[in-house]
Amino acid sequence: xxxxxxxxxxxxxxxxxxxxxxxxxxxxxxxxxxxxxxxxxxxxxxxxxxxxxxxxxxxxxxxxxxxxxxxxxxxxxxxxxxxxxxxxxxxxxxxxxxxxxxxxxxxxxxxxxxxxxxxxxxxxxxxxxxxxxxxxxxxxxxxxxxxxxxxxxxxxxxxxxxxxxxxxxxxxxxxxxxxxxxxxxxxxxxxxxxxxxxxxxxxxxxxxxxxxxxxxxxxxxxxxxxxxxxxxxxxxxxxxxxxxxxxxxxxxxxxxxxxxxxxxxxxxxxxxxxxxxxxxxxxxxxxxxxxxxxxxxxxxxxxxxxxxxxxxxxxxxxxxxxxxxxxxxxxxxxxxxxxxxxxxxxxxxxxxxxxxxxxxxxxxxxxxxxxxxxxxxxxxxxxxxxxxxxxxxxxxxxxxxxxxxxxxxxxxxxxxxxxxxxxxxxxxxxxxxxxxxxxxxxxxxxxxxxxxxxxxxxxxxxxxxxxxxxxxxxxxxxxxxxxxxxxxxxxxxxxxxxxxxxxxxxxxxxxxxxxxxxxxxxxxxxxxxxxxxxxxxxxxxxxxxxxxxxxxxxxxxxxxxxxxxxxxxxxxxxxxxxxxxxxxxxxxxxxxxxxxxxxxxxxxxxxxxxxxxxxxxxxxxxxxxxxxxxxxxxxxxxxxxxxxxxxxxxxxxxxxxxxxxxxxxxxxxxx
Amino acid sequence: xxxxxxxxxxxxxxxxxxxxxxxxxxxxxxxxxxxxxxxxxxxxxxxxxxxxxxxxxxxxxxxxxxxxxxxxxxxxxxxxxxxxxxxxxxxxxxxxxxxxxxxxxxxxxxxxxxxxxxxxxxxxxxxxxxxxxxxxxxxxxxxxxxx
Numbered sequence: 051x052x053x054x055x056x057x058x059x060x061x062x063x064x065x066x067x068x069x070x071x072x073x074x075x076x077x078x079x080x081x082x083x084x085x086x087x088x089x090x091x092x093x094x095x096x097x098x099x100x101x102x103x104x105x106x107x108x109x110x111x112x113x114x115x116x117x118x119x120x121x122x123x124x125x126x127x128x129x130x131x132x133x134x135x136x137x138x139x140x141x142x143x144x145x146x147x148x149x150x151x152x153x154x155x156x157x158x159x160x161x162x163x164x165x166x167x168x169x170x171x172x173x174x175x176x177x178x179x180x181x182x183x184x185x186x187x188x189x190x191x192x193x194x195x196x197x198x199x200x201x202x203x204x205x206x207x208x209x210x211x212x213x214x215x216x217x218x219x220x221x222x223x224x225x226x227x228x229x230x231x232x233x234x235x236x237x238x239x240x241x242x243x244x245x246x247x248x249x250x251x252x253x254x255x256x257x258x259x260x261x262x263x264x265x266x267x268x269x270x271x272x273x274x275x276x277x278x279x280x281x282x283x284x285x286x287x288x289x290x291x292x293x294x295x296x297x298x299x300x301x302x303x304x305x306x307x308x309x310x311x312x313x314x315x316x317x318x319x320x321x322x323x324x325x326x327x328x329x330x331x332x333x334x335x336x337x338x339x340x341x342x343x344x345x346x347x348x349x350x351x352x353x354x355x356x357x358x359x360x361x362x363x364x365x366x367x368x369x370x371x372x373x374x375x376x377x378x379x380x381x382x383x384x385x386x387x388x389x390x391x392x393x394x395x396x397x398x399x400x401x402x403x404x405x406x407x408x409x410x411x412x413x414x415x416x417x418x419x420x421x422x423x424x425x426x427x428x429x430x431x432x433x434x435x436x437x438x439x440x441x442x443x444x445x446x447x448x449x450x451x452x453x454x455x456x457x458x459x460x461x462x463x464x465x466x467x468x469x470x471x472x473x474x475x476x477x478x479x480x481x482x483x484x485x486x487x488x489x490x491x492x493x494x495x496x497x498x499x500x501x502x503x504x505x506x507x508x509x510x511x512x513x514x515x516x517x518x519x520x521x522x523x524x525x526x527x528x529x530x531x532x533x534x535x536x537x538x539x540x541x542x543x544x545x546x547x548x549x550x551x552x553x554x555x556x557x558x559x560x561x562x563x564x565x566x567x568x569x570x571x572x573x574x575x576x577x578x579x580x581x582x583x584x585x586x587x588x589x590x591x592x593x594x595x596x597x598x599x600x601x602x603x604x605x606x607x608x609x610x611x612x613x614x615x616x617x618x619x620x621x622x623x624x625x626x627x628x629x630x631x632x633x634x635x636x637x638x639x640x641x642x643x644x645x646x647x648x649x650x651x652x653x654x655x656x657x658x659x660x661x662x663x664x665x666x667x668x669x670x671x672x673x674x675x676x677x678x679x680x681x682x683x684x685x686x687x688x689x690x691x692x693x694x695x696x697x698x699x700x701x702x703x704x705x706x707x708x709x710x711x712x713x714x715x716x717x718x719x720x721x
Numbered sequence: 722x723x724x725x726x727x728x729x730x731x732x733x734x735x736x737x738x739x740x741x742x743x744x745x746x747x748x749x750x751x752x753x754x755x756x757x758x759x760x761x762x763x764x765x766x767x768x769x770x771x772x773x774x775x776x777x778x779x780x781x782x783x784x785x786x787x788x789x790x791x792x793x794x795x796x797x798x799x800x801x802x803x804x805x806x807x808x809x810x811x812x813x814x815x816x817x818x819x820x821x822x823x824x825x826x827x828x829x830x831x832x833x834x835x836x837x838x839x840x841x842x843x844x845x846x847x848x849x850x851x852x853x854x855x856x857x858x859x860x861x862x863x864x865x866x867x868x
Contacts, residue, residue, distance in 0.1 A: 359775070360774075360775040602758070602759065646761075647761040648761050648762070690760070691777065693779045693808050693810055694760060694763060694767070694770070694779050697760060697762055697763055698762055699761065700760065700761065703758070703770055705772045705775065705777070709772055710756055710772065711758040711770050711771065711777055712758065713760065713761075713770075
């Protein structure tokens with residue numbers, strides 16, 4: 051799959067994360083004991099690792115993984131933070147920034163080695179023994195990062211050698227001033243194909259066609275012909291600087307692959323020194339594809355959206371004036387205005403909407419890589435890619451989804467043997483669904499694995515001293531699962547490359563909630579689990595119910611309202627200091643908004659028939675008592691600003707048709 | 722050599738018969754009293770929020786901020802919109818009519834026991850003819866925690 055269309059997002063997001071990392075590291079230097087900053091660094095490193103992994107940038111992935119190891123050691127108190135440590139972490143940051151710069155320039159990861167930094171990171175760990183195992187694995191990974199023969203290739207090579215065919219690796223170097231690199235490469239391919247079969251090339255054939263390579267490329271071939279003939283033919287092509295042949299040998303054991311890698315390694319070291327010198331001038335030659343689109347700063351769109359909102363407010367006001375004046379011309383003009391503002395509003399909204407496909411498309415590759423790493427067979431089903439979401443939301447949900455999918459694959463889906471034992475299909479399935487549900491968009495990540503082991507979480511919670519064992523047993527399943535979203539909580543027995551450090555789910559939750567969304571979990575032991583993310587269609591404009599409380603007006607977002615009902619004051623019971631009422635055979639807590647919001651002179655304080663807006667938060671409900679209902683309206687959400695940022699129970703404000711400000715009730719914080 | 726005399730302009734307003742000044746560079750505009758929406762659980766001196774051409778702006782009641790006794794609002798009551806860094810707030814004042822120029826020579830350090838408001842909010846006393854004008858340190862007025 052072509053990942054290039056995500057390269058830009060990757061670069062943008064990485065730069066943002068690196069900036070955060072920089073800030074947090076500076077903070078950490080100031081207060082080495084600050085847990086919050088520390089968690090922040092951990093999160094950034096983790097997120098970067100995930101992103102780089104998805105894009106296939108192994109150097110970055112390895113480095114961030116090692117950073118996490120060190121950070122983990124700090125968190126567990128094995129190592130203390132000192133200035134050396136901070137220096138090293140800054141070195142990592144520098145390396146990462148350089149990588150991103152190189153990537154944004156050339157589309158490829160810089161070839162400079164991570165070994166020295168990783169080595170100094172290791173030096174930071176006093177308890178070496180534990181880490182070393184991990185470490186050697188990483189180093190090997192780092193070496194493998196260019197051409198590698200996978201098992202499939204190895205089989206081909208073995209078979210070819212058994213049939214007495216020759217396997218060669220040919221490195222072709224083009225002249226520095228070669229104008230049409232892809233054309234030359236094409237000729238090389240054609241020439242070679244006359245004698246041999248090409249089974250692998252580095253970079254990939256597609257990339258070579260797009261000229262996404264420096265001045266050399268490597269192909270692996272199987273042939274009957276001797277080396278000399280092919281070499282002679284190749285060297286006769288113009289603008290070819292050098293052709294290097296290397297015979298690939300594979301002993302019957304599969305150690306052959308390692309030998310090849312060894313030799314490639316040496317040559318690459320040589321090649322990279324050449325490359326570094328040439329990097330400067332060559333990048334402009336890169337082809338750029340231009341569609342008929344314009345990239346617009348999201349701020350400008352926000353501004354446009356604000357202006358449209360204001361226009362809508364004025365329009366509502368004009369409607370009022372028009373109705374009063376009973377002037378035919380005026381009424382017609384206002385009606386016309388209304389049509390235009392409505393279409394304008396729709397148009398601006400549409401500009402901001404992007405299909406979730408943009409995020410989803412990076413997942414198949416990720417799932418494939420993960421299933422290989424973990425040697426689990428996993429099928430990813432995706433549906434509803436065309437569902438549209440506001441651009442600001444789309445940009446933010448990538449990371450949370452990566453975390454969830456990784457969790458499903460690593461923790462959720464069992465090992466093959468276990469699946470067979472439990473009469474399940476060997477292939478694990480991950481379903482990724484998106485669909486619109488009223489005014490919100492729902493994204494579900496579902497696996498058919500073992501489900502969440504509630505008992506295990508209870509045990510872990512007790513082990514970590516969060517609860518006594520009797521307290522833990524009293525918790526219902528929902529509250530237990532809720533624990534998974536706490537920072538630093540992980541049930542994984544071992545830390546893998548993919549998950550298990552407990553930085554995942556709390557990031558997911560924080561992120562989704564910052565988008566005014568919700569995360570729910572449905573779990574059925576042995577059958578799998580389902581994470582449900584519910585997001586608002588757009589952040590700027592929502593449908594709301596306007597209510598009167600005393601002389602004041604408040605807005606309640608429609609998407610949290612379950613229903614509206616009338617409650618007789620005499621049916622209210624007081625249980626443990628909480629007013630409740632029986633509603634649809636359920637106990638419904640009563641929230642008197644007059645008290646929560648300190649409203650004076652409210653009618654509902656003394657009346658017997660109470661109007662209640664039943665509001666839901668996940669599985670919980672509560673009845674909000676109001677004086678009267680004013681009706682449903684589309685409202686534009688405005689923040690209360692920095693000066694009033696700590697206000698509880700209020701999610702923001704909106705401007706009504708008459709120009710007055712009404713506050714939006716934050717039901718989540720009230721329930 | 723003489724030190725250069727710097728002249729600064731101040732927006733003057735009244736509270737309880739005393740005159741106060743705010744550096745004109747901080748003032749964005751002066752509005753007549755308008756309807757204010759109360760914000761529950763905000764600090765006692767926050768009257769609420771107003772709609773300033775589509776933006777929601779918090780409003781501080783200066784009388785409450787300075788612990789003065791409550792006064793009646795009338796046609797001359799004004800909301801002075803000021804900006805401090807990226808925060809924009811309105812300040813409710815009894816009356817506001819003029820802008821005066823005060824040279825730095827005519828500004829004195831705050832003497833003890835002058836005025837009826839907390840010294841912390843005062844940056845100096847300006848003399849204009851016989852009038853004494855209390856110059857507010859608007860940053861302190863606005864940036865102390867409001868919640």
